[in-house]
Amino acid sequence: MKLILAIIQDKDSQQLQEKLVKGGFRATQLPSTGGFLKAGNCTFIIGVEEEKVDDVLAIIKKNCHTRSQYVTPTFLMPEAASSLSEPIEVQVGGATCFILPVDKFVRF
Amino acid sequence: MKLILAIIQDKDSQQLQEKLVKGGFRATQLPSTGGFLKAGNCTFIIGVEEEKVDDVLAIIKKNCHTRSQYVTPTFLMPEAASSLSEPIEVQVGGATCFILPVDKFVRF
Amino acid sequence: MKLILAIIQDKDSQQLQEKLVKGGFRATQLPSTGGFLKAGNCTFIIGVEEEKVDDVLAIIKKNCHTRSQYVTPTFLMPEAASSLSEPIEVQVGGATCFILPVDKFVRF
Ligand code: NI
Ligand code: NI
Ligand code: NI
Numbered sequence: 144m145k146l147i148l149a150i151i152q153d154k155d156s157q158q159l160q161e162k163l164v165k166g167g168f169r170a171t172q173l174p175s176t177g178g179f180l181k182a183g184n185c186t187f188i189i190g191v192e193e194e195k196v197d198d199v200l201a202i203i204k205k206n207c208h209t210r211s212q213y214v215t216p217t218f219l220m221p222e223a224a225s226s227l228s229e230p231i232e233v234q235v236g237g238a239t240c241f242i243l244p245v246d247k248f249v250r251f
Numbered sequence: 252m253k254l255i256l257a258i259i260q261d262k263d264s265q266q267l268q269e270k271l272v273k274g275g276f277r278a279t280q281l282p283s284t285g286g287f288l289k290a291g292n293c294t295f296i297i298g299v300e301e302e303k304v305d306d307v308l309a310i311i312k313k314n315c316h317t318r319s320q321y322v323t324p325t326f327l328m329p330e331a332a333s334s335l336s337e338p339i340e341v342q343v344g345g346a347t348c349f350i351l352p353v354d355k356f357v358r359f
Numbered sequence: 360m361k362l363i364l365a366i367i368q369d370k371d372s373q374q375l376q377e378k379l380v381k382g383g384f385r386a387t388q389l390p391s392t393g394g395f396l397k398a399g400n401c402t403f404i405i406g407v408e409e410e411k412v413d414d415v416l417a418i419i420k421k422n423c424h425t426r427s428q429y430v431t432p433t434f435l436m437p438e439a440a441s442s443l444s445e446p447i448e449v450q451v452g453g454a455t456c457f458i459l460p461v462d463k464f465v466r467f
Contacts, residue, residue, distance in 0.1 A: 145462065146256070146349050148362070148404065150387050160285065171258050171285040171347075173294060175404075177376065177387040186387060186404065188256065188283075188294065190349060196463075204467045239387075241362050241406060242463040246253065247304075247350040251312045254364070254457050268393065279366050279393040279402060279455075296364065296391075296402065298457060354361065355412075355458040359420040 144245040145196050146188065150175065151207045152236045153183040159206045163189065166202055196242060207238040252353040253304050254296065255311075258283065260344045261291040263315045270310050271297065304350060315346040360461040361412050362404065366391065367423045368452045369399040375422045379405065382418055412458060423454040 151159060156172060163170045171188045191199050213230040259267060264280060271278045279296045299307050321338040367375060372388060379386045387404045407415050429446040 144349075146351065150404070169285070169347075171283045171292065171294060173281050173283045173389050175387045175389045177385070177403075184387065186389060187285075188258070190347070200465060207467060209467075237467045239385075239406070240465045240467075241360075241461050242465075243362065244352060244460060244462055245349050246352050249308060249348045249350075251315060251317075251345045251348075252457075254459065277393070277455075279391045279400065281389050281391045281402060295393075296366070298455070351459060353457050354460055357416060357456045357458075359423060359425075359453045359456075 144190060144248045145193055146190055146243040146245050147196065147199055147203075148241040148243065149187040149189065149203050149207075150177075150184055150239045151187065151203070152210070153185055154210075155207045155236070155238075156185050156187075159187065159203065162202050162206050163187075163199070166198065168195070168199055168202075190245070190248060200240060203238050203240060207236065209234050209237045211235075252298060252356045253301055254298055254351040254353050255304065255307055256349040256351065257295040257297065257311050257315075258285075258292055258347045259295065259311070259315045260318070261293055262318075263344070263346075264293050264295075267295065267311065267314045270314050271295075271307070274306065274310055276303070276307055276310075298353070298356060308348060311346050311348060315344065317342050317345045319343075360406060360464045361409055362406055362459040362461050363412065363415055363419075364457040364459065365403040365405065365419050365423075366400055366455045367403065367419070368426070369401055370426075371423045371452070371454075372401050372403075375403065375419065378418050378422050379403075379415070382414065384411075384415055384418075406461070406464060416456060419454050419456060423452065425450050425453045427451075 173186045175184050175186045189199055211232050212235045213232055281294045283292050283294045319340050320343045321340055389402045391400050391402045427448050428451045429448055
């Protein structure tokens with residue numbers, strides 16, 4: 144058993160949840176924020192047998208998109224607030240996944 | 252030291268929190284959603300010495316109930332939306348627990 | 360790669376996020392509650408190379424403060440509700456950190 148912690152964009156969460164259920168996987172979803180953009184994201188907790196980890200990662204990869212987004216540089220570099228003010232384009236999204244070992248798994 | 256991640260129903264969270272405190276355990280609670288029913292649930296993070304893991308699991312088992320709930324099958328199987336429309340009874344609740352190894356624990 | 364789960368007070372979260380970004384670390388923030396006071400706190404998830412774990416812990420220690428707070432003892436000891444009613448001073452805050460092993464880390 145492994146625990147996958149996947150941090151993804153809100154926009155991809157519903158589709159990912161549906162595809163995981165369709166693949167026979169159970170996921171719990173936690174609202175989260177963070178990263179450079181403070182954009183809304185969410186964190187999936189997915190418990191999975193070791194031999195199915197790659198299947199889950201493939202589903203995540205397929206359903207979590209990288210997108211372009213405009214941000215004001217003052218957010219990224221507050222110290223540059225006076226000199227820069229035009230929004231710039233950055234890549235956001237995709238998925239950040241941690242695969243953690245599990246000592247024991249129980250359901251009641 | 253072990254980290255217990257326990258996903259339980261919202262309805263059981265207050266009672267579980269109280270019983271954990273009474274048992275001398277500290278728990279952090281994160282709002283979450285997911286599973287088949289998308290019903291509100293929450294995720295407890297509990298740090299505990301290895302020899303106390305079973306005590307915590309016993310408290311979780313005792314305070315997290317399985318319940319019957321009615322859902323429309325179209326949610327479970329969207330592809331069957333036209334043919335099925337009566338709500339069906341399913342079992343929800345209980346607790347899903349992952350016990351994770353911890354390399355190091357610090358408090359400041 | 361290690362995963363740091365840090366539970367801190369809401370009041371410290373913005374400053375901690377800024378200092379982590381400044382140090383080149385990425386953190387995801389999850390709203391949480393719990394502990395004795397039920398005060399709002401939040402849980403940071405920080406993925407970090409093993410040799411940088413102490414750097415991150417130093418940033419957390421520096422930016423998460425312990426504070427005095429008044430609570431009514433009836434919350435801490437409901438059974439004493441009738442005999443005690445004056446608020447008492449307790450120490451809250453700081454940070455509780457779990458450092459977890461990571462089997463694998465992927466970004467898409
Ligand atoms: Ni797509
Ligand atoms: Ni009961
Ligand atoms: Ni300070």
